[in-house]
């Protein structure tokens with residue numbers, strides 16, 4: 168290969184590259200009329216078309232025809248491995264019951280726990296497969312999957328193993344998170360401290376040694392775990408060298424975000440009730456604010472996350488699907504871009520950043536994914552659009568021309 172092409176094996180030419188790289192000082196980090204070369208699954212070259220003598224190139228040439236290349240989408244918060252579905256609970260809510268009431272009556276998360284415990288790894292994977300396929304088909308190239316519907320040692324491990332097995336069948340990067348502290352299991356209903364002890368002393372060390380999870384998450388909320396219990400989980404995760412995430416300030420302000428920021432959490436998620444003290448702490452620790460407009464929409468919430476204040480403090484905002492059976496059964500990250508703008512007032516650029524670079528940061532993976540620059544993984548999408556804002560503006564039409572995973576065209 169000619170060294171003028173950075174050793175590239177394959178080059179996309181005539182592309183509008185929305186790099187999402189903050190060092191490129193244009194909206195979306197846009198580089199007009201550029202070429203992008205890949206080698207061994209990573210980006211080897213980004214250069215203006217006018218500087219490229221493509222006649223000398225001996226590898227594969229793909230003409231982007233002035234369409235837009237963006238980083239592959241990053242869905243940094245999902246619970247996509249679970250058994251069953253909860254449309255009956257949806258009906259109950261539409262007859263007046265609240266999400267919290269259903270949860271306190273033993274429905275909600277615990278009903279999915281029963282359905283998930285009843286399934287083996289293969290059945291669980293089969294049920295989750297269409298959800299993962301839906302994300303992949305719209306351009307997601309990295310997905311985070313949490314456990315959290317097992318709530319026993321074996322069932323939590325089963326979910327993490329299922330996630331790994333399922334993802335291995337697809338061209339997708341997977342990050343897994345242990346969310347054993349998602350709800351108090353029925354077996355520990357009067358002794359949640361003892362369950363937290365099991366999570367901290369046994370589950371976290373084991374998933375760390377076996378490489379089953381990259382991070383640990385907790386649902387810090389009145390209907391789940393207290394700030395003091397959450398802190399024990401953060402400390403155990405830190406000790407095990409795992410990333411830290413938290414479901415916080417979704418239904419009330421428990422100050423879980425501030426607490427997690429004190430442990431240098433990768434992200435704090437939901438955040439409708441987040442206050443300024445929490446935001447200050449996140450700014451200090453470099454923690455990402457992950458907004459989940461699907462859950463806000465699906466639960467009919469009215470309190471919005473403090474987007475303007477997050478902007479003022481320049482806290483990076485990620486957007487994710489929260490794909491789960493109870494609060495966001497919505498297998499579309501592009502829909503979240505639209506909702507992030509319409510419901511939360513994000514700009515289309517902030518929305519795309521949330522599903523690329525900031526999503527990558529929320530997974531501690533910004534050095535590998537989330538932007539298009541030399542050395543990053545060549546995970547990209549080529550879109551049939553006239554403006555990157557169209558990704559947040561339009562929903563339901565198939566805008567994807569090519570999905571590229573590690574330099575290979577996986578869908579076209």
Ligand code: NIG
Nearest residue numbers: 276414462489491492493494
């Ligand atoms: O992210 N907030 C807690 N966990 C999920 C909902 C889980 C469920 O209702 O099954 C969420 O919204």
Ligand code: FE
Nearest residue numbers: 244246414489
């Ligand atoms: Fe969630």
